[in-house]
Amino acid sequence: DTEVTQTPKHLVMGMTNKKSLKCEQHMGHRAMYWYKQKAKKPPELMFVYSYEKLSINESVPSRFSPECPNSSLLNLHLHALQPEDSALYLCASSPPAVLWHEQYFGPGTRLTVT
Amino acid sequence: AQSVTQLGSHVSVSEGALVLLRCNYSSSVPPYLFWYVQYPNQGLQLLLKYTTGATLVKGINGFEAEFKKSETSFHLTKPSAHMSDAAEYFCAVTLQGGSEKLVFGKGMKLTVNP
Numbered sequence: 001d002t003e004v005t006q007t008p009k010h011l012v013m014g015m016t017n018k019k020s021l022k023c024e025q026h027m028g029h030r031a032m033y034w035y036k037q038k039a040k041k042p043p044e045l046m047f048v049y050s051y052e053k054l055s056i057n058e059s060v061p062s063r064f065s066p067e068c069p070n071s072s073l074l075n076l077h078l079h080a081l082q083p084e085d086s087a088l089y090l091c092a093s094s095p096p097a098v099l100w101h102e103q104y105f106g107p108g109t110r111l112t113v114t
Numbered sequence: 115a116q117s118v119t120q121l122g123s124h125v126s127v128s129e130g131a132l133v134l135l136r137c138n139y140s141s142s143v144p145p146y147l148f149w150y151v152q153y154p155n156q157g158l159q160l161l162l163k164y165t166t167g168a169t170l171v172k173g174i175n176g177f178e179a180e181f182k183k184s185e186t187s188f189h190l191t192k193p194s195a196h197m198s199d200a201a202e203y204f205c206a207v208t209l210q211g212g213s214e215k216l217v218f219g220k221g222m223k224l225t226v227n228p
Contacts, residue, residue: 042218
């Protein structure tokens with residue numbers, strides 16, 4: 001299984017809602033990432049988890065809250081988002097002890113904040 | 115800090131023609147270099163990577179790239195374009211050893227005309 005799955009595929013939420021994005025991989029990867037991608041732009045790194053511990057937070061606003069319950073699962077909890085947070089949210093993972101290279105990306109969750 | 119430059123934002127080729135997507139990097143230490151492809155409404159897929167060793171790297175779908183240290187380049191080529199190659203292509207760099215985050219170029223949209 002060389003796949004990273006993300007749910008939901010699409011999400012529309014109001015500015016007062018609380019929602020969560022989910023990412024799962026069963027490749028034994030111990031590094032997992034959240035990226036945000038606006039239209040016609042490259043992905044921007046948000047968070048990195050290494051061995052289930054948050055290792056990098058790229059100064060992301062607190063309305064985004066990541067969680068890594070176990071080595072296969074990564075969540076992104078969303079609360080009180082702004083319309084400018086509308087984007088494609090990508091999850092990625094990479095093999096044990098090898099950060100950054102050979103990142104496997106999921107298909108993304110397209111988020112619209114109304 | 116390392117960086118990559120993808121000049122222009124759009125390349126258009128005819129089906130069967132050569133595909134050439136340019137990428138130049140800047141790094142004070144030996145880099146690891148990558149090409150990712152993103153099809154519409156999908157996540158990123160690793161096409162190929164250069165870490166060490168052979169400078170001509172072959173990837174999936176008939177793509178290849180050559181690492182040229184003297185020119186600080188890592189251009190992506192494919193001898194004969196296919197309609198299914200239409201996508202966004204991102205060049206990315208990290209430091210050798212993978213100790214720094216992946217830095218993406220701004221991307222290049224490839225259109226293939228029949």
